[in-house]
Amino acid sequence: MTFDEDMIAGLAREFAVFVRQDRTASGQLGRRSHPEFTVSEYGLLAHLAERGPRRPTELACHAGVTPPSVSRQLQHLETLGFVERLQALDDGRACLVALTDKGRRRAAEVQAARSRRLRELLESWPEHDVHTLAELLARFNSDAAKPSRRCSRAGEVGA
Incomplete structure (x- = not known):
């Protein structure tokens, strides 16, 4: 299937806005939770909370940074x-x-704050639209998470 270039450009623009807004909100929530937290560090905590213990190399792959950076x-x-x-x-x-x-308590606190923020943002939306958005994002994320050449999934524990 081919897509109209304007449609793809518009989608790319909306993704960029979404990512910037989410990164800003995550940074604010993380700093409220602990003033020395960075967005990247919260991302590592959230990943560990969701997936359990991981090797540092898998965390670097997940975060899209080099092993020394994640270290x-x-x-x-x-x-x-x-x-x-x-x-x-x-x-x-x-x-x-x-x-x-x-760490588990801190990750849970920040996740609860993120959920409250999302609930507030979507409170005026019809339930069906929220459900559709969740389904489409899950489908997109599933496709986006497929193994890439950048990271080998061989280093993951319990993948």
């Missing part, structure tokens, strides 16, 4: 007491990063 972020989160490193059971040389109890 610095994880060190900061570890210093704040939000994550801990565990030995991987399947490979004694590897480590997994897991949320601490404090």
